[in-house]
Amino acid sequence: MDLAVFDINHVSSLAPAVSREEAGPSPCSACKIRNLTICAPLNDAEQAQMAAIVSHVELEGGAPLFDEGEPADHVYNVTSGTLKVYKLLPDGRRQVTGFLLAGDFLGLANEDDYAYSAEAVTHCSLCRFPRRKLEILMQRFPKVEQRLLSIASNELAAAQEQMLLLGRKTAREKIASFLLLLANRARQRGMSDSPVSVPMSRTDIGDFLGLTTETVSRTFTQLKQGNLIRLLPNGLVELSAREDLEDIAGGF
């Protein structure tokens, strides 16, 4: 559970030339997922002002980003890798409320403190914005605030979809929905949707779907034996019969 946080300003003071050359005048101009982020609506000049307040964070798999209850001083945009966000009950039961991929935004909080914990699943890099400074920039660029509202609306719709899954779907339906969710998100990002990468553990998947690891495992086996999926090495899953999976998932 090592935490590895690198501030790009710090790094570049050690090796500025390399950092600058790799990234160009501003690392943001090379950002491949800009259109997914809160920076999407900004032109180059405006984006430079965002770049002025951003720092860069790298996490290795398993490293925490922040914990529920900590002061919510920063918000983040994922630039690569996968994270999970989760909430705990007093006795340790856990609900993973989401997995975050490149382009996803996290840290939105209305209260002073984070309402959930965030932890890297794989090696991740993120852009970090001080919340205060971002709020000031948002007053200058209402487009960013609109973008954030748009992101929040999308997350809300996804949360409602997840409530439907948690409250009303069977284990089989949950797993089918989950695989299709991952596949669709991979496709949006120009990555392979079959085989799709499933980098998180069975425990994480169970905690996301409201199941135990054993049930997740058994259900994968069951789908595999029905020739709906194939389990490949390195956490890859081939969706051999997407249509059937969609029928099982119940509309996705």
Place this chain on the structure above:
Amino acid sequence: MDLAVFDINHVSSLAPAVSREEAGPSPCSACKIRNLTICAPLNDAEQAQMAAIVSHVELEGGAPLFDEGEPADHVYNVTSGTLKVYKLLPDGRRQVTGFLLAGDFLGLANEDDYAYSAEAVTHCSLCRFPRRKLEILMQRFPKVEQRLLSIASNELAAAQEQMLLLGRKTAREKIASFLLLLANRARQRGMSDSPVSVPMSRTDIGDFLGLTTETVSRTFTQLKQGNLIRLLPNGLVELSAREDLEDIAGGF
């Protein structure tokens, strides 16, 4: 399942004097829940501009407000009564994703269509805003957009809490959480939190908590027999041992 929609402009053209006298120059100036709504950050002059685009809707219990998949042309603020919002699976299984009380906002959608259905539980009144016109007003009053973002953030936090409930809590914990949620929301609105009003059916409660009506009923009975609650007439529930309920609910 009668739908009763009254446009306040229409009503006042029939009986303008009465309508004006009851409400004052603008019905909004008499609004008792303004501080909960999207209008909260506006001064009187600004609020008048909001009033110019608002219309008033009344629904009787059981009447639908809109259905999933309909064009999302309006957003609403509840001014009195209780509504439920829900999603359906193709075979009819239902997940109630929330109950809305006075001051609550609904209709936020990023896509063109509503992502869920909304239906009155009790007799309700709402303020209706054409989405297009509200978007224009938001550009003039960024405060409203900020307010909306703040509302969306709160809803997102509530949605995550509900995912924790749906995915990881037992029936007993779910019912305890639900009663405390209703009680807290009633208290926020200056209403009695014990006995708390529980106007929705056992089926609605079950569909909100991911349980069947039978399990809801049995769990109420069980809590009653443990002297944690008392079931009074007219859907009132006395929380006789709030501390114990909070322990059961697992932090609320």
Place this chain on the structure above:
DNA sequence: CGCCCTCTTGAAATTGTTCAATAGAGGTGG
């Protein structure tokens, strides 16, 4: 090569569901 951790598989136990029947509450019409 072996250890550790995760995943898989099996069998028993449990929670909540399903099916079925009764009780109660609210509304309607005689």
Place this chain on the structure above:
DNA sequence: CCACCTCTATTGAACAATTTCAAGAGGGCG
């Protein structure tokens, strides 16, 4: 005003899905 009708809530018993407990298999890393 009461009887009846209907809809919702409650209760019971059998059933099923998922969990829990337990053991073994596979895979990656030192």
